[in-house]
Amino acid sequence: MKEIQDLREQYGKGELLEQDCSANPIDQFRLWWEDALSSDEHEANAMCLSTIDEYGMPNSRIVLLKGLSDQGFTFYTNYDSRKGRELSSGKAAINFLWKSLERQVRVQGSVSKISKDLSEAYFHSRPRESQISAYASPQSKAVESKAQIRAIRASIAEQFKDLEQIPLPDNWGGYILRPSKIEFWQGRPDRFHDRIEYYQVEGGWKTRRLAP
Ligand SMILES: Cc1cc2nc3c(=O)[nH]c(=O)nc-3n(C[C@H](O)[C@H](O)[C@H](O)COP(=O)(O)O)c2cc1C
Numbered sequence: 001m002k003e004i005q006d007l008r009e010q011y012g013k014g015e016l017l018e019q020d021c022s023a024n025p026i027d028q029f030r031l032w033w034e035d036a037l038s039s040d041e042h043e044a045n046a047m048c049l050s051t052i053d054e055y056g057m058p059n060s061r062i063v064l065l066k067g068l069s070d071q072g073f074t075f076y077t078n079y080d081s082r083k084g085r086e087l088s089s090g091k092a093a094i095n096f097l098w099k100s101l102e103r104q105v106r107v108q109g110s111v112s113k114i115s116k117d118l119s120e121a122y123f124h125s126r127p128r129e130s131q132i133s134a135y136a137s138p139q140s141k142a143v144e145s146k147a148q149i150r151a152i153r154a155s156i157a158e159q160f161k162d163l164e165q166i167p168l169p170d171n172w173g174g175y176i177l178r179p180s181k182i183e184f185w186q187g188r189p190d191r192f193h194d195r196i197e198y199y200q201v202e203g204g205w206k207t208r209r210l211a212p
Pocket of ligand 1: 043046059060061062063064065075076077078081082083084139140
């Protein structure tokens with residue numbers, strides 16, 4: 001078996017040059033997003049969301065991107081979860097890894113809850129069983145056992161069995177991360193990668209190349 005330290009890939013599937021970059025990072029993201037969707041990347045919308053807790057300790061977990069607009073990146077979760085508490089700082093970072101394209105996108109920005117109407121519309125577009133799970137799960141809280149939360153879920157399912165529509169839980173909904181910086185990373189041979197970072201200036205965006 002190979003030693004961990006000997007695992008090594010040579011990159012070279014693409015190149016990222018200044019002249020090929022869109023003026024706006026969301027447009028650039030859309031281009032790479034299309035590439036990711038048409039590649040064999042599994043769950044291209046999976047992204048690592050990073051937050052910082054009240055003691056300054058970083059925390060990260062995967063969530064799914066569920067909306068993209070000129071304003072930013074939308075995802076959904078439980079507002080009372082650990083990440084929900086940490087997102088109340090108003091700051092977060094997300095990171096996409098598209099391995100099959102040897103690409104990474106890093107985003108930093110401000111984060112806020114989206115409107116209840118938007119959360120409700122998305123909630124009701126989810127499969128009914130997922131809606132019940134969202135209702136039943138006290139996400140990130142310690143629970144007694146799997147049997148205990150299964151019982152809670154079963155009683156919620158029973159409670160709503162005659163309702164056509166499961167109501168949106170008060171503690172569940174979306175966030176939008178509005179970018180202040182976005183970096184596009186393309187793997188290159190010999191670890192001499194391409195990195196282009198967009199940063200905000202008065203009235204728009206500028207780019208700069210970062211050393212690999
Ligand atoms: C592929 C994948 C997708 C996930 N998508 C979400 C999601 O969209 N929303 C969510 O709340 N948790 C999602 N999770 C679970 C989170 O990673 C995490 O376990 C959960 O949200 C609790 O995180 P927290 O304790 O930091 O709040 C996903 C996990 C994986 C592996």
